[in-house]
Amino acid sequence: MSSILIAIVVLLVLASVFGIILGFAAVRFRVEGDPIVEQIDALLPQTQCGQCGYPGCKPYAQAIADGDAINKCPPGGQSTIDALADLLDVDAIPLDAEHGEEKPKTVAYIREDECIGCTKCIQACPVDAILGAAKQMHTVIVSECTGCDLCVEPCPVDCIDMIPLPVTPANWKWPAPVSDPSLILTDRGRGQLLQGASQ
Amino acid sequence: MSRIFSFHGGIHPPENKKQSLGADIRLAPIPTQLILPLQQHIGKAALPCVTIGERVLKGQKIAEANGRISSSLHAPSSGIVTYIGPQPVPHASGLESDCIVIDTDGLDEWTALSPILDYQSMNKMDLINHIRDLGIAGLGGAGFPTDVKLHLGDDHIVNTLIINAAECEPYITADDALMRERSDEVLAGIEIIAHLLKPSHILIGIEDNKPQAIKALDHALRTSTLNIDICVVPTKYPSGGEKQLIQLLTGIEVPSGSIPADIGIVCQNVGTTAAIYRAIFKGEPLISRVVTLTGYALGHRQNYEALIGTPFTTLLEAAEVNRKALFRLVMGGPMMGISVNDERIPVIKTTNCIIAATKDEMPPAQPAQPCIRCGMCEQVCPASLLPQQLFWFAQGREFEKAKHHNLFDCIECGACAYVCPSNIPLVQHYRFAKSEIRTEEFEQQKASHARIRFEARQARLEREAAEKELRRKERAEAAAKQQAERKLAEAAPKEVSTDEEKATQLKQLKTAASVARTKLKKANDALKNAREKGLEGIDKLEATILLLEQKANEAQQAWIDAGGEQN
Numbered sequence: 001m002s003s004i005l006i007a008i009v010v011l012l013v014l015a016s017v018f019g020i021i022l023g024f025a026a027v028r029f030r031v032e033g034d035p036i037v038e039q040i041d042a043l044l045p046q047t048q049c050g051q052c053g054y055p056g057c058k059p060y061a062q063a064i065a066d067g068d069a070i071n072k073c074p075p076g077g078q079s080t081i082d083a084l085a086d087l088l089d090v091d092a093i094p095l096d097a098e099h100g101e102e103k104p105k106t107v108a109y110i111r112e113d114e115c116i117g118c119t120k121c122i123q124a125c126p127v128d129a130i131l132g133a134a135k136q137m138h139t140v141i142v143s144e145c146t147g148c149d150l151c152v153e154p155c156p157v158d159c160i161d162m163i164p165l166p167v168t169p170a171n172w173k174w175p176a177p178v179s180d181p182s183l184i185l186t187d188r189g190r191g192q193l194l195q196g197a198s199q
Numbered sequence: 200m201s202r203i204f205s206f207h208g209g210i211h212p213p214e215n216k217k218q219s220l221g222a223d224i225r226l227a228p229i230p231t232q233l234i235l236p237l238q239q240h241i242g243k244a245a246l247p248c249v250t251i252g253e254r255v256l257k258g259q260k261i262a263e264a265n266g267r268i269s270s271s272l273h274a275p276s277s278g279i280v281t282y283i284g285p286q287p288v289p290h291a292s293g294l295e296s297d298c299i300v301i302d303t304d305g306l307d308e309w310t311a312l313s314p315i316l317d318y319q320s321m322n323k324m325d326l327i328n329h330i331r332d333l334g335i336a337g338l339g340g341a342g343f344p345t346d347v348k349l350h351l352g353d354d355h356i357v358n359t360l361i362i363n364a365a366e367c368e369p370y371i372t373a374d375d376a377l378m379r380e381r382s383d384e385v386l387a388g389i390e391i392i393a394h395l396l397k398p399s400h401i402l403i404g405i406e407d408n409k410p411q412a413i414k415a416l417d418h419a420l421r422t423s424t425l426n427i428d429i430c431v432v433p434t435k436y437p438s439g440g441e442k443q444l445i446q447l448l449t450g451i452e453v454p455s456g457s458i459p460a461d462i463g464i465v466c467q468n469v470g471t472t473a474a475i476y477r478a479i480f481k482g483e484p485l486i487s488r489v490v491t492l493t494g495y496a497l498g499h500r501q502n503y504e505a506l507i508g509t510p511f512t513t514l515l516e517a518a519e520v521n522r523k524a525l526f527r528l529v530m531g532g533p534m535m536g537i538s539v540n541d542e543r544i545p546v547i548k549t550t551n552c553i554i555a556a557t558k559d560e561m562p563p564a565q566p567a568q569p570c571i572r573c574g575m576c577e578q579v580c581p582a583s584l585l586p587q588q589l590f591w592f593a594q595g596r597e598f599e600k601a602k603h604h605n606l607f608d609c610i611e612c613g614a615c616a617y618v619c620p621s622n623i624p625l626v627q628h629y630r631f632a633k634s635e636i637r638t639e640e641f642e643q644q645k646a647s648h649a650r651i652r653f654e655a656r657q658a659r660l661e662r663e664a665a666e667k668e669l670r671r672k673e674r675a676e677a678a679a680k681q682q683a684e685r686k687l688a689e690a691a692p693k694e695v696s697t698d699e700e701k702a703t704q705l706k707q708l709k710t711a712a713s714v715a716r717t718k719l720k721k722a723n724d725a726l727k728n729a730r731e732k733g734l735e736g737i738d739k740l741e742a743t744i745l746l747l748e749q750k751a752n753e754a755q756q757a758w759i760d761a762g763g764e765q766n
Contacts, residue, residue: 041650042643042646042647044646045642045646045649046645046646046647046649046650046653047649048649048653056653057650057653079639126653126656127649127652127653127656128652128655128656129652144648144649144652146645146649167292167294168294168296169238169288169290169292169294169296170238171638171641172290172291172292172294172634173631173634173635173638174291174627174630174631174633174634175631176628176631177567177624177627177628177631
């Protein structure tokens with residue numbers, strides 16, 4: 001009988017000790033905010049373009065955490081979807097065409113002669129990448145521009161172009177080696193021969 | 200002679216060095232146009248400090264180093280700057296980059312030079328700045344600004360200085376020729392570096408296929424008081440790789456992600472030492488280098504002392520190129536070099552070799568076949584990686600895994616591709632994977648930067664809105680206060696003080712009374728009119744008239760009270 005009592009007492013003591021430790025840890029190591037939202041947000045391209053239908057990347061990250069689809073981000077494209085799928089352990093799905101398509105990276109360019117200095121694009125820019133003042137010519141800080149397109153629409157004189165980033169030796173990427181589809185050496189060139197014969 | 204160790208892997212490709220060693224270093228002709236890319240080194244591109252149309256002298260600085268890791272640029276010959284802008288440059292991409300173009304005048308007129316003869320008594324900092332000022336960058340291949348390496352003694356304990364004279368890549372003999380003919384310059388350069396870094400011993404790593412260079416160095420060393428060892432290593436590619444040479448000479452492996460200085464070693468190329476000698480003793484900036492011109496499409500296969508910025512065309516013509524036989528033009532060696540299509544590109548600080556190969560010499564690559572997992576690549580990898588595994592990851596775009604398999608320790612030596620029985624262009628796959636990973640990392644960085652900016656903007660907008668709200672509230676409060684004060688003032692009986700004010704007030708009252716009377720009269724007329732015509736709303740009019748009568752009376756009374764009748 002006493003052994004049962006001892007067991008119960010020991011278990012109770014253990015339970016209370018661990019309870020205290022857990023309770024302390026819950027207060028001491030409390031995580032502010034939802035860590036998964038932060039992780040999702042870190043994967044999104046931070047263009048803040050709103051093409052997903054949310055007013056920025058963070059709200060979309062929140063929405064994904066709440067169960068929204070992961071394929072609504074055209075600037076991130078397939079690589080972002082893959083990364084999100086990897087993080088959330090769901091299947092990677094193709095980009096939802098409803099929200100736009102994956103385009104090459106662009107930056108905004110203001111045709112400065114035509115700019116009337118209305119400051120509307122400055123107000124639209126989510127990352128403060130446009131410099132200028134009322135009735136003064138505006139210009140884009142290229143290194144800060146995320147290419148979100150948001151400044152194009154408010155411009156009353158349509159003087160903003162989205163131009164693709166130029167490829168320079170500094171940002172040039174090695175291309176993937178193309179693998180030859182004809183695996184057998186003697187097959188090479190046969191397709192051309194056949195084509196030549198049919199003509 | 201100290202003990203020689205070994206490194207993993209390595210290959211023995213045909214050397215093909217004899218062809219270019221038949222003659223001494225020849226001076227290449229001064230081209231009519233010199234093209235000087237602003238980016239010839241690792242780090243930031245230099246900033247031009249000359250303008251179009253300006254005449255520059257040989258050795259004059261034309262572009263300033265921009266930032267800590269950067270190198271300045273000097274005019275290799277006298278002439279006029281005719282263009283600053285994009286030009287084809289020696290880069291794997293074949294793209295254009297900013298260059299300074301000088302039309303030479305053939306006079307080759309030097310600017311004033313400032314040699315330092317007694318460098319030992321000079322402040323080290325000034326000495327290194329002098330080297331930086333003269334645009335010295337590593338001539339071995341990477342083009343790392345030399346002054347940065349010479350500063351390593353500040354925060355690292357440098358006990359070994361290794362001079363890389365291995366020159367392991369086939370065809371290239373530029374360093375070999377330099378050591379044969381200018382071993383005293385090399386040695387003087389080593390002495391300067393030793394003075395700056397104060398290493399306890401100095402090792403010159405050289406492959407055993409350069410007996411004449413070894414002899415020349417040995418001869419020069421007899422006069423030196425420094426503790427210098429010539430370490431002859433067996434010929435094996437890539438023993439000239441920095442980390443491989445360190446392992447060969449010291450037996451120490453540089454840890455992944457570290458630099459040699461972390462284990463107390465600094466490496467310098469033998470060509471760089473000669474350039475340092477010239478910078479100090481002659482005050483000459485880095486404006487020329489030894490370039491090997493070889494390949495069976497050339498009539499004269501030998502080493503040339505070429506000005507930096509000399510277009511390949513000039514050199515090929517000087518070497519009597521047979522354009523019919525020329526099949527492939529390679530910059531660098533056959534293992535690590537890149538094929539170039541544009542002959543206009545110039546020699547830069549890192550151009551050690553130009554191979555004009557015939558079709559027999561460098562036939563087009565065989566088609567790649569599937570990997571059969573033979574493991575030969577693993578056996579030759581000098582970095583002890585798993586090339587076949589990296590290949591699978593690169594092909595399957597599993598870059599994260601490739602990174603975990605230490606893809607970035609790959610030195611792209613090409614030994615794996617050389618032995619691959621399936622002719623897989625392995626190095627291309629690694630380069631592709633590396634640049635994909637780098638781009639992704641860059642984009643990640645840019646995204647987090649954008650997020651910071653976005654959040655800062657959001658916070659600013661909120662703060663501004665709050666401030667606006669606060670101001671609005673303050674204004675509303677102030678307005679309410681004013682209103683209350685005004686009401687208070689109105690409620691209090693007005694003390695009329697002066698006669699003038701009294702008169703004005705009286706006048707106002709009189710006007711008010713007469714206005715009220717007129718209004719009453721008009722209303723009466725309207726009433727009369729309405730009665731005559733039998734219009735609707737008579738009751739309303741009557742009520743209005745009553746009100747107006749009352750008001751008129753009040754106004755009259757006020758006027759009388761104020762003393763109006765008396766006037």
